[in-house]
Amino acid sequence: MPPTSRPDPPGLLRLIEWYRGSARDLPWRRPAFHDEFGAWGTLVSEFMLQQTPVTRVIPHLEAWLTRWPTPRALAAASPAEVLQQWSNLGYPRRALWLHRAAIEVSDRHDGVVPRDVDALLRLSGIGDYTARAVAVFAYGDRHPVVDTNTRRVLARAVLGQAQPGAPSRTDLDLMSSLLPEQDEDAATFNAAAMELGATVCVSRAPRCDSCPVRDSCAWVAAGRPDTGDVRRRQAAFEGSDRQARGAALRTLRQAAPEAVPLASVLREWPDALQRDRAIDSLIADGLAEADGELLSLPR
Template identity: 70%
Template sequence: MPAPLPPLVLNEWFRRSARDLPWRRPGFGAWGILVSEFMLQQTPVTRVIPRLEAWLRTWPSPAALAAATPADAVREWANLGYPRRAIWLHRAAGEIATRHAGRVPDDVEHLLALTGIGDYTARAVAVFAYGKREPVVDTNTRRVIARAVQGRSQPGPPSRGDLAAMAALLPEDDRESAVFNAAMMELGAVICTARAPRCGECPLLDACAWVGAGRPDTGDLRRKQARYEGSDRQARGAVLRALRAAPRHEARTEHVVPDWPDAAQRDRAIVSLVDDGLIEAFDDLIRLPGGGPQASSSSESSESASRAGR
């Protein structure tokens, strides 16, 4: 029976040793934080920082991004991965401009209603940009709770219960609860890491249920990621990479990644990219969306038929 988790000990550690990250600078702003959270969805911090700073120089406000074309957004997204996020962020900027007068909303409900924003990002913005008292749960938080509280070596698959588990740990004070959210993520990122946790440097060592139990291997219930090599995802990535590099960001369909080993797979990738709004196609030409004259002819195939709020 371990001691209960001491949030203020963790907060003290965070205030002493947190990394200096751009979105933690005072006055970074809700828009900068929102953009950073989009980019940080499944992309490591070190890869995000340079792209974030370039993005915010180009589009310092939601209205600025909303006025750009989707092609501009996809191009600036560069190689961050999951490029649908660039389209979603562009859409969210338009929604903020029209529905919220250009101000990033400060409550979870309105944030959740924006395209591309889920449980994590909505609460991260509410907490880190506006100081709300809400549980923020990401992969780091889930791992720290699994170990320090539940005594497991790895977290189970994500579930709604994660939110309640984090809510139960939050300090009452708004300010401390916001710091605690950031501190749990920081601890998971730099000390309580997935592969080789540095328990010797952990401020929660004395309270950790997993350490108290002798660091047992409790198994890994998470689902395994599909193979990337040879996948449709790789084909999509190759097509998009080629278009980002092409003159006027367009190309003849049969000349895009001409050496791709599976032509049918490449064509499938093109169809799905059109469906996602990441490219547009007419005749035998494909290009980044909204990047030139006479936009769209067959772009809206099966999308928008099923997209509703939760």
């Protein structure tokens, strides 16, 4: 349940004014982007932004939408083409999920990304955050949108905690209780909370002196107590299964559309068991196909 007491809402609503004057100029925030690509552009950007820094996403997004400016265009592509275009963006299963979602939008919704949150949730690879983000940022509907950055802002400004706890439904309930009544203001407030968490209310070194809601922040008022970092830390990439998977997939992308001998994939990898595990996991996830002693991107 949301707390019974919280900072004065007008204090948090200063975020809207701050956002309109201080937000980063990102492609998916420009009117021309929405005029050209509509909700499809928003959907693609949200897929790419999952666990990936903005600076890495921008060139990939522009190239992707130049090649596939509509769901129908992407639906007509092969999985191999999709994985090649995804390149080194990371978490390549997102590319296959986006491809499947494009097919579903084409088949079920006449090529138009749906507006309804429940309809969006029925598309491949779309969870609660992405569905609400599309409904709000593409269509202007009034829903709470909560990502990691938003949760950190809520934890500090409202709950007085240094870091948010585990994600839960209460995050949406709390954000919903703070949204302005007007749809446009509510959409801006959602974006502003994310922007604040991404650029000012950052995890390890928050810039409280430049925060527009400092005067109403519960964490600042409490003396910025250290409530512990409950985030799960990601394992090191170097020498990991993730690194082996990425190296194997890069080999297949470089060879596509041709297959490569299975024995040549990661031939020099120092851990033979990890090599085999990486290749097996690519096949299991639909990111690669084995045909006898050959391995390729999915066709």
